[in-house]
Amino acid sequence: MPHILVTGASGFLGGAVLTAIQKAHPDWTLTNLDLRPPPVSQPGVAYVQADITQQSEVDLAIRKANPDAIINVAGWVPNGSLRYSNSEALRGKVFAINHQGTLNVLSAAQETKCKAFVQTSSCTVVSDDLDHEYPNMTEDIPIGHATLAYGASKAPAELAVLAANTPAFKTCALRPATIIGPGDTYGVIATIHACIAKGETPWIIGTGDNMYDFAYITNIADAHLLALDNLLSTTPIPASAAGEAIFVSNQQPVYFRDFMLAIWKEFDHVPPFQLVVPTPLAWVAGLAAEIKTWVTGAKASTLSRGSVRDAVGTRYASNEKARRVLGYYPRVDFVDAVRLACDDYKCILAEREKMVNDNGVKAD
Template sequence: MEQIRVLITGGCGFLGTAVVSALLETKRFEVTVIDINPPSLGSTTFANDVRYVRANVLDAEALQKVFSEARPAVVIHTVGVYPLGMRRYSMKGKEPVFRVNVEGTRNVLQAAKECGAKGFVYTSSITVVLDELDKDFRSVDEEWPTGRAHTSYGLSKAIAEELVLSANTHDFATCALRSAPIFGPNDAACIPTIHSCIAAGQTPFILGTGTNLQDFVYVDNVADAHVLAVANLINSQTAAGEAMFITNGEPVTARDLCIAVWKEFGHVPKFQMRIPETLAWWMGYAAEWTSWLSGTEGVLLSRGMVSDGCRERYVSISKARQILGYKPRVSLEEGLKISCQHYQKKISQRSKR
């Protein structure tokens, strides 16, 4: 059976690598990866099965050349800038975020259309809805409006998503997968951040009520959703023009998630102390001022983080189940164990150097 050509932007990243692995596992796809920092020859597990090309999504001319050579039937666009620290919860420093997330997406879309691609899968984010930080979101679906995010990330992803979905035509089918916060092996944000609370002595403290539910998703489940979306756009095209939430389908309190992670590292808080949301907000405000005065931005506490952490943040994945046949195959519990074991090995390797 002839293999289907797929091109992935950001295929060397955390999610991109998992998507490449999931595509190769089916043995149905010929994969080209473009990345701003592709691996050196022979240094990746997929060296013999994947073509790697160095390219920047902001370089439209270079993209068009790569796309015309690869001639993909479907493009998966995973590249995006995710601000860290206080910038995650604000519009501060939005220019580079919008440049990559919006203009980069526009360039990739144009290159995909010009090379004759038939499908386009965009890695969107749950934040296109949920980054309206002062509101609760309980089991919301895709009918909820976007464009109201208070953050550069959420708003830029919403604008880019709209570009992708509005480009949908009979000959060029597009869809968007709105992922929840992703964790897994090689995760640089979720597991390391939660683990760092142990050394910082922060594990006893609970922000707000600690009962508000939030969504997360294991990286392999998101990768599976991308493969399902590619297959759909090639065949039935029932996903064409659609946005779909992708989560583990297991809303959990942030506290329970943290405790599950800490237990994997042999840590159990000796006591618990609740910090009312109002007090936490003022503590975040003070931390921001301290950060500003010291010229650093690496604070763990900010007003945005408090607002986000104290809200309900979970969605329905019924649409993805119905249209894509999506079913999370790695449970939250199993995914956390795998992720923590992998991170523990990394810590041990560092300590031996």
Template sequence: MLVSSQRILVTGGAGFVGRSIIWRLQQTHPDWDIFSYDKVLPDFDRKYNPSLDISKVTWLEGDITDLSAVESALAKSKATVVIHTAGLVPPLAYRYSRRIEPTVHHINVVGTQVMLQASRNSHFVQAFVWTGSVCAVIDDVRYQYPCINETWRTTSRNSTIYGESKAKAEVLVLRANDPLGTQADRRGKPFLTTALRPSVLFGPEDYQLIPSIQACIAKNEIPYIIGDGFNLWDVTDVRNVAHAHVLAVENLLSSSPTAAGEAILFGNGCPIPFRDFCCYIWSHWNAYPTWQIHIPVGVAAVIAGISGFFSSIFGLHTTFSKGSVYDAVAVRYVDGKKAELILGYKPIIDLEEALHESCLEYKKRLESKDVDSQATVKKVAKGEKTTA
């Protein structure tokens, strides 16, 4: 049975995933005290998810890589649970290169290390739920990943900088699991950790996946199909991701936690051909390919290589690269059995409903010009404040 009163600290609470987790916590445990720890505060004048009450959250400002600041936030909040979701997902222009590798490593790996250290040293924190990613496994573009489970190995140096950072951070999280409370002078108080690996994220207020695919319309790219177009992908609505996090918290706080020390893959429970996924998004803008042409993967890779070469000469950032080509034809979906068995996870939003709502929300943002900046990484690299 869960203790009725819990104090939850969500890192990155002003960001895309963090806000959704707070929303789900408010839905399922309205009596819990919620704290957000982020480099920025939310825009209090902006209308987020209407059922998210930001006035009932205590907003703490600070950097996840600053140990003293994190310790101060934990002391102020007296958090019993930390949900560490803050991190950096490189925009597409940076995803397949190593230009910002130090920044990604510092935020995703060092930041996780700092959060773990401060949480272990806290007298209050009992559980630590970490937002990992399926990219810890699937980001090596040399391979296909059909119906993967947790027995698949995490990525190597042949992965992207994001996948590598998530794989390294996950090791830290799982090693920190301490059911007997023997580490960092816990004095017998358990410190339980789990790593959640959602598949590629989207949802209302998404600033990467839906916008990047919608942008293909203006670039007249929708008639072109790389490969056969039948490769299956997993995508997960952010509200389902939030749901899984709450289930993980409940599990770790239960009398018999089964998620402790585990990495858990999950998706939306409905793999979809990548081409179909794109076409469904385009249809919300009444964009339909009047003709189609298949481009062999090898030919597309050569074109992308040439494009990347000239982009590097002229100092341009391109989203069309060998990595993006291999991503577009990849088979990547999870079986999700462990999430269902251990957490009792089942999606609360099905794929069609999630896609429809996400596209409608993005249309409203475009119409109001309230779109998230694609310069997120540049801001972080310069030390400027940005949501996690």
């Protein structure tokens, strides 16, 4: 039976990918390669500790595991205000993990019997170019123009993986949309929920009719399973994913404002009024918020020049290739995805409140 190694499987997406493989192929051998042990037990999964930024550690771990296939999920996603930072220190960390880390895993895989390599790339290889609009993105759009560190780091990693594709070592790259769901470590629901306490929910930045797409965690895990099965198959149906980059999402783009309203509604909040803020004015306000944070050392506001440009942009992808090549269709629809993600965050908030009540200290 095949032996599958998943990097970053102690995390949000990696753990979901492991679960999807276990359910579909309970007799397969699975290994989790991660810097940190899984937060909860993963029965039937071997854990190997390694830092993907360290070539020697990766070489030793992968050589010892000697897997038939690798799914490289490990990475770091700057969230909140860090998403828009282009500080040298942040970019260095992002590139060390997302780019060099991928190169390390890739080169180690090529020295073993590994014959399939699925790379978790990101829609941001295109959409993190905040200077342009990207409606209905397709895979033929050139990458490498991202203005934000995360997308900029994922693009060369993806290109390296696809360039390594051969008949004996098949590779592909999945480009998930922003992922939501239980266990979310990207902070999507948390960031939007935080607008309630900050009194920021009434403000509509720009026209409010820009569209985004998102994806539920198990749907993206399903896509990874489909890609893995495709690369391991001698006769992939309906088509081979080898050498291909593929966008995957919930296939239900929504107005960004409606997405936020849906989340706030799950927490019984409706904005007391709504006020449209022209984009140029919001940009100036974002600059002012950044200056205030820099001068006072206060906690960064949700508002920044980057968040304004992000919030008014249109960025969603076509999933035609995912359907055609992988046979991918999301099993959890978007309405249920929002509800389930918010239910999970409600539990997190309840646990924090209990900690405060039990210990008399504020939980982070």
